Amino acid sequence: MSSIFTKIISGEIPSYKIAENDDFFVFLDINPNAKGHTLVVPKKEVNKLFDLEDDLYISLMSYSKKIAIALEKAVPCKRVGMAVVGLEVPHVHVHLIPLQAMEDFQFNKKVKLEPEEFIAIAKAISANL
Template sequence: MASIFTRIINGEIPCYKIAEDSDNFAFLDIQPNAPGHTLCIPKREVDKLTDMDAGAYESLMRFSRKVALALEESMDCKRIGMTVIGLEVPHVHVHLIPLREMADATFQRKASLSPEAFEAIAQKIRSKLK
């Protein structure tokens, strides 16, 4: 059975898409730690980061860096935090989180945003992609 992320990539589940290339996909987390919290995923469904071959891993990290640079330009934050946890969805995903304080990185509190706010943030980030 396809993961929820594969279903997002396939367009079966809507998302606030940020970027896509031939191998990777980025979209806003709908339960964000902070506004702009973005997930970067490989299009090929792989359960764990350590299961990825070196080429796919490097591709995902390059893609994530590109998205992080756009996030940094578009969101009010001190830096972009990156983490790979992957316990909830069996599909590798990189969390890019705009950090203003350490609590933004804890996954203990969530920002509440309207669909309009999500779309405005997604558009702002997309506009900074190079």
């Protein structure tokens, strides 16, 4: 059965897409910890981070860095935090979260954004790539 991320990548489920290349799909988290919370997801559906082939793992980290730099330019923050948890969706993904304080990194704290805000943020990040 396909993960929710595979369905987002295929366009079956809509998303606030930021970027994609042959290997990765980048979009805003629909239930964000902070404004600009972004997910970087391999197009290849793999359950666990350390089950990725070495080349794909290294590429994921490199591409996540590129996205984080664009994110930090688009969303004012002290820094961009990165987490790989992987319990909620069985498909490898990197969380990139703009941080003002440690509380922004707690996955039980969520912010509410309107669709227009998601669209504007996705465009701003994309523009910095």
